[in-house]
Amino acid sequence: MNSAIRILIADDHSMFRSGLRAVVDSQADLDCVAEVSDGRSAVAETARLRPDVAIVDVRMPKLDGLAATSRIVAAGGTKVLVLTTYDSDTNLYRALQAGASGFLLKSLRPEELVTAIRVAARGDAMIDPSMTRRLVGRFTKSIAPQDIPKEASHLTARENEVLLLLAAAHSNAEIATMLGVGEETVKSHVSRILAKLGVRDRIHAVVYAHQHGMVSPTEDFEQR
Incomplete structure (x- = not known):
């Protein structure tokens, strides 16, 4: 049996983190190894734990999610999915430049998040279809x-x-x-x-x- 995909969740809203973790924990092939609430911790814990995928919010204290994404990707080994409430072209472009493997709106369905995690883990990428067309x-x-x-x-x-x-x-x-x-x-x-x-x-x-x-x-x- 293949080992589970190891995931780190970074979001400054505890309720949303809990929701993400519940989605991850519902899947036998996914394993949440850490939750953090700011960008610096996301970078530090990713370096320490080496998860397969980091799910990173755009707006976080101490270090914003896109800057954190750039550092995580530069270190190698971990793919990053950027989640945001804000449907912003600027954030999308910055995420692409930072090397994110996904850019998704927080309004996505749980099954779409699961798919995005698996896509990122295998080395592919996806962004919200509406954002792709724009x-x-x-x-x-x-x-x-x-x-x-x-x-x-x-x-x-x-x-x-x-x-x-x-x-x-x-x-x-x-x-x-x-x-x-x-x-x-x-x-x-x-x-x-x-x-x-x-x-x-x-x-x-x-x-x-x-x-x-x-x-x-x-x-x-x-x-x-």
Whole structure:
């Protein structure tokens, strides 16, 4: 049997921490190893305990969650999920720059949190779908498209198709259904896309596609 995913929870609201812990404790494959209430403690306890995933609130005393995320990611070994009440583009961009493996609103359902933890633990990333779609729109409006770089030319036709669907904020399961293939096949395509583009996760693959003018958010994949 695989060992449980070890989790640290960092949030300055005790009631919310308790709720998160209850969600974690309800899953046999998840194990909460610590709870902390400020950013400095999140960094210190992560360094001491080396959890697989740290769930970090944006707004915390002593050190804000995004600065804590940057330090945790820089130390290596622990993936970070950033949770926030505030639907902010600035926080999203800072979380991505800090290396977070997820950016999710606190209004998410418990099963979505569990999924995000497992996704982060296996080295992938996810952000709230509404934020992904807005991120896509912001990039296409604010970034002048660059020439498509050499590494992107190495993508196969199917890998390009998968990348466009990723950029439209579709999950692996949705992409599998839309393309009529298995979810494991989609995962293999995504892994090859990340390797060829030299990006660390699907979020940054989406950012890459829009930075280089490879996709338009107005494309309607479901009508293809």
